[in-house]
Amino acid sequence: MDNVDNMKVLIADQINQKGIEELEEVAEVVARTDITPKELVKDIKDFDAIVVRSRTKVTREVIEAAPLLKIIARAGVGVDNVDVEAATERGVMVVNAPESTSVTVAEHTMGLVLAMSRKIALADKSVKEGKWEKSRFMGMELNGKTLGIVGMGRIGSQVVIRAKAFGMDIMVYDPYITPEAAADLGVEVVDLETLLKNADVITIHVPLTPETKHLISLPQFKLMKENAIIVNCARGGIIKESDLYEALSSGEIAGAALDVYETEPPKENPLLELDNIVLTPHIAASTSEAQRDAAIIVAREIKKVFQGDSPKNVINMPVMDPETFRLIKPFFGLAEKLGKFLIQTAKGNITELDITYCGELAEVQKNDILTRMILQEILNPILTEPINMVNAPGVAKNRGIMVTEAKRCDSRGYKDLINIKMKADGNEVIVEGVFDKEPKIVKINSYQVDVETEGTMVIVRYKDIPGIIGSIGTKLGEHEINIAKMQVGRQTPGGEAVMVLKVDQKVSKDVEDAVKSLDNVHDAVAVNL
Structure with a gap:
């Protein structure tokens, strides 16, 4: 940075x-x-x-x-x-800043609900015209009525809280809400048809997408009660306005309130002629x-x-709820370290990355941000263009790196674990990492290790015979490389073994080559984390 x-x-x-x-x-x-x-x-x-x-x-x-x-x-x-x-x-x-307007829009939604149910706008106009038409403005009490909420995001959740204070029963249509979230809010999750048939008041809180464009049109209005009121403070185009005009004019529904329109401002819109609709100029989010x-x-x-940290509300990256963000944030550093490790151990171009999230991480719905961090650290050292979490997947794809993600429950006794299998032109590497107060590497290829992800390490593969460990240490000493910590792993005596050395100095390519030149040493690589 x-x-x-x-x-x-x-x-x-x-x-x-x-x-x-x-x-x-x-x-x-x-x-x-x-x-x-x-x-x-x-x-x-x-x-x-x-x-x-x-x-x-x-x-x-x-x-x-x-x-x-x-x-x-x-x-x-x-x-x-x-x-x-x-x-x-x-x-x-x-x-x-999606969370900035949640309360504000929810309050405006309830304001429009009250304005329609109690005919406040019409009554205000009548009084200002010098009239006193009490019988004309008979209203509808919200207590005991059913509110149907289409879309249970931040704003919809805030509407639930306020509607319950008015004694309303709540129905929700949202294909993505979990049963646990619905239970916490105390709402009934139903399909859209059921909601439209049973709700006295309907509020819209979904984005405008190809799937939601004209989500509410004439067939949906025909399902609603005659006394139903519909409110839209989300996006114009979710309600088909020509069909809304027909439903209001014919008495198919009782009323509507809009803060958003298919065309803004809504000039020459026939809805402007109706008395059973309240209209505001896209101000639901407009509070100081x-x-x-x-x-x-x-x-x-x-x-x-x-400052080099990860923002929360990036819309061209995976979006996650605050709880998911809290769960995976401790693994940001681990993901970065694993990416750094892999690019420094790869021989030639990386062709495949198989990333598996284990333990409780396997239960998290969106791990893509961790994958992006891994890719960012792999690609940045080899490319001149700036690579970050936004463009890393696209750049990896363009470079022919096949990236796959998987989840499993076996974390080998760790609470959470990330396993990465890397294939490069000249080698294959498996690395596993955990976060246990700090990021650690716990497996390199088939060898169990316990390595802190800080400083410089030298990884040596060698034949497990007497004297080889001493000769490696001596060779490093000849180049004034001090060993701070050593771990050795093997599968069978006399077979291939791996040594991970934590050292106090950076290790040059010449030192790597000197270690590799030793008899019975198969490979050596220095990694700076």
């Missing part, structure tokens, strides 16, 4: 001052919140990071003009204004607290990258 003191961050859109103050601790911060697209392409070459909100578009042209760029930070949730594919190709991380939190979150993500 470059010197942190030399890092420069461009603030291209207005963000909260708290985020700027965080960044100023580690970098030179330049705020140009009126920068034009043409100026951005011209000047981005000087910056290591850029922070945007919605105004600035980080296009392929911008990314390709930014040789120093390491991270693009969106101080918000959506990244529609960032060319993520171009960033990934160039090894640039894209981060956002959310904007402050988003700025702080992305600033801290940039700081992590500058």
Whole structure:
């Protein structure tokens, strides 16, 4: 990593001052919140990071003009204004702040639910027009009603908490929620059809994807109760607006509330003519607290990258929940050390990597970030282009390295273990590592060892005969290499054995060759970790 003191961050859109103050601790911060697209392409070459909100578009042209760029930070949730594919190709991380708006959007969702169930917007308009139409605004009580939540992510979970405070029963449709998570939240998981048929209020909390586009259209409206209300604070396009207009106009459902639209702003949209819908201008995430939190979150993500740590909210890398991140974070250092070990023991080009996660690690759903770390450390020493966790899998594939991942429960008595089999043009190596207060290598090929992953080690394969260990030590001593620790492993007396020597000095290629030249020594390699 470059010197942190030399890092420069461009603030291209207005963000909260708290985020700027965080960044100023580690970098030179330049705020140009009126920068034009043409100026951005011209000047981005000087910056290591850029922070945007919605105004600035980080296009392929911008990314390709930014040789120093390491991270693009969106101080918000959506990244529609960032060319993520171009960033990934160039090894640039894209981060956002998904957790910053969870409470804010959930509160807005409940506000729209109340506005519709109690006809607050219409009543407000009526009173301001000098009317007193109490009988016209008969409402619906939420207590005892069923709320159907489509999508149980961060925001959906926050809606559950608030809806329960109103005494509502909760149904959830989410193909990816685990039974344990549902039990913890106290919700009933059902299919979409069941939810639509039984819910009095329906809220949408899923991303817009090819699978969710027009997820709610006329066939779904026909399943709903006549008194049903639907609320969307997620993304426009999940509800087919022409079908929503028909359902509201015909009385198929009672009402709707939207904060997002298929086209924004919704000019000449027939929904604007209806009284049984409440509309807000995409403001569900717009609170001062959310904007402050988003700025702080992305600033801290940039700081992590500058300081050589791993950010949490990288969208062009595997995304994981906080609990998974907590479980695998201790293995980050081990993954890096195993990658360093393999590239230094490989003879010729690496062609295959078979990575197996054992023990409790085998139960973790997403280990891909560890695989990416291993690849990063293998590829960086042999390539001039910058390799990181974003582009490492693509680079490995392009170089013809076949990478496979597997999981098994047998961890040979260790709580967790990573096993890697490497094939190269000239050799094959098996290495196993564990994290036991610190990273350790516990197996090299077929030999059990217990090696700390720090400093320099010399690995020698030799014939197990009297005197050979002494001759190896003598040869190292002749080159003024001091042995700090030694481990020896063998399978049968007189057969091949392996010696792992922890030494105090770096070992040159000449010293390696001198050890290999000894009688009955089959191979020797120095590894710097």
